[in-house]
Amino acid sequence: MKHFLIIMLFIFSFSTKAEWFEVVGYGGIVDGDTSSARQMAVKDAITQALIFSGATVSSVQTVADGVLEQDELKIKTHGQIQHVNLINEQQQGEQYTVTLHLDIIPQQAQCSESQFNKQITVTQSQLTQPEQARLGQIFDITKSSSQRLFNTLNERNMGVKMIPYIDKKLDVRAFFAQQFEYNANLIETLSRNSNSQYVLLSQITDISQGRKMNNDYAFWEKDAYMRNFKIDFALYDSQTSDQVWSQHYNTQGIWPHEKTKIVNVNSEEFWRTDYGQKIQTIFNKVSQDLNTAVSCLKTTGKILMVDSDRLVINLGQSHGLEVGQVLSLLHRSNLTASNGMQFAHHIQTIEQVIIEQVNGQNSIARNISARPLSNIQINDIVKVIVKEPESFTLD
Incomplete structure (x- = not known):
């Protein structure tokens, strides 16, 4: 990486731990210009790592031999890149790829x-x-x-x-x-x-x-x-x-x-x-x-089956759900206009369920309350309850 220096403007946090990310960046070779393709691939890899880490960079600049080459990327990240190691680079036809290891210290995730x-x-x-x-x-x-x-x-x-x-x-x-x-x-x-x-x-x-x-x-x-x-x-x-x-x-x-x-x-x-x-x-x-x-949109799903105090929902491991995750329930009651156009209408209930079994594309959830689930039906909405992390705790 002797030809590249990454300059970052970041929000720093002393209370977090560094994480390693391995990413592959891609750059297209136009008119035999492998140097530009390499820069494009490096920038692409760094961008992917920053986004995937959830780790906000206001600017990423690519510098070659002390000269600013690019200053186009403006994304938000919550982290600082400590080290960048070039693992592999190769040319395949008209495409240049680089594999980077990045040591990123993330702050609290964007959301x-x-x-x-x-x-x-x-x-x-x-x-x-x-x-x-x-x-x-x-x-x-x-x-x-x-x-x-x-x-x-x-x-x-x-x-x-x-x-x-x-x-x-x-x-x-x-x-x-x-x-x-x-x-x-x-x-x-x-x-x-x-x-x-x-x-x-x-x-x-x-x-x-x-x-x-x-x-x-x-x-x-x-x-x-x-x-x-x-x-x-x-x-x-x-x-x-x-x-x-x-x-x-x-x-x-x-x-x-x-x-x-x-x-x-x-x-x-x-x-x-x-x-x-x-x-x-x-x-x-x-x-x-x-x-x-x-990335910051709410995760919601639908009820596929109701069996007494248990539900099958269409969210599972592939969505990031885990056993113990709490969800709230909403009634689905869409409104229909005179021209036949429908508008989504969801009614929040006080009902909550907890995930007790997670499969790839679905999960089984159990009623938390001792009282029966009230009028919950197939295609009603489930919404993942996200607890914001505490800023500090007292021992």
């Missing part, structure tokens, strides 16, 4: 809810202007890019668990319209089929050809063009049908193929091009933004 994993269904993206796919016949870009996004999100050590639902085409235009007159039943169905609280929808809005790269007078050169890639994301909470996060991303990359060539967007050859690498850079950013967006 207590971050200790629970959020399950998110990743759906197939929709192409809003299909005629733009004629260049290269890349009509499969919706499924291919969604698979690539899922792989990127799934490979990273974040507090989210991704569930793929990318084989089926969906019409998601209403979910991105300003009127918000979307069909909440779609979110409910996707959530039920994947047992996830959140559903990630996306639409690719522009893959048009941009400006020509080479000079018309250089007739001996093969034509190369810039090509756009613009994509919108929206994350919905299935318990409320509310949009909890949205973001627009756009980039341009060199499209090196002749206009008549049919391009296989499922091939590594495509993803190693400058255009494919620029799309991958967007997906790397999505993974960071998404994790930050959901």
Whole structure:
């Protein structure tokens, strides 16, 4: 790591213990520039470690040989990086990877809810202007890019668990319209089929050809063009049908193929091009933004079965639940408008249950009170009760 120095502005805590994190960072090689790809990979790895540690950095700067190269990353972290060790680095085709060991001293986590994993269904993206796919016949870009996004999100050590639902085409235009007159039943169905609280929808809005790269007078050169890639994301909470996060991303990359060539967007050859690498850079950013967006959201689930004073709920080990965890119960009583649109309505009860058995995707909870559970039904809501850590204790 002799070429890199990480400068951090942080909030320091003397009462915490350092933790080691091993992470892999990725950087795309464009025009043979391995130095920039290496910097990108190092920055990516550090960002992942900071987010995963829950450990708030106001700025991370990459310095090479005493010269500030990048000052773009602005995230919140509760920790200080003590040591960074380079374990491995290698070039694989047009991708550069580095493996780092980071010694991080975390402060109190950003929020207590971050200790629970959020399950998110990743759906197939929709192409809003299909005629733009004629260049290269890349009509499969919706499924291919969604698979690539899922792989990127799934490979990273974040507090989210991704569930793929990318084989089926969906019409998601209403979910991105300003009127918000979307069909909440779609979110409910996707959530039920994947047992996830959140559903990630996306639409690719522009893959048009941009400006020509080479000079018309250089007739001996093969034509190369810039090509756009613009994509919108929206994350919905299935318990409320509310949009909890949205973001627009756009980039341009060199499209090196002749206009008549049919391009296989499922091939590594495509993803190693400058255009494919620029799309991958967007997906790397999505993974960071998404994790930050959901880490402090409340973890809720549904009741799958009621048996006297015991319940089966759709939260389990994969969500971070443990035996002894206490949950509160809410009645689900949605309101329906005159146009048929439903609005989530949850009524808080005084009932509480405690987890006595945890499975992978579900748990069994027992009534805490001696009085029977009152009118608790299937599909009612369970909410994890999070106890904030005490700042100090008296002996």
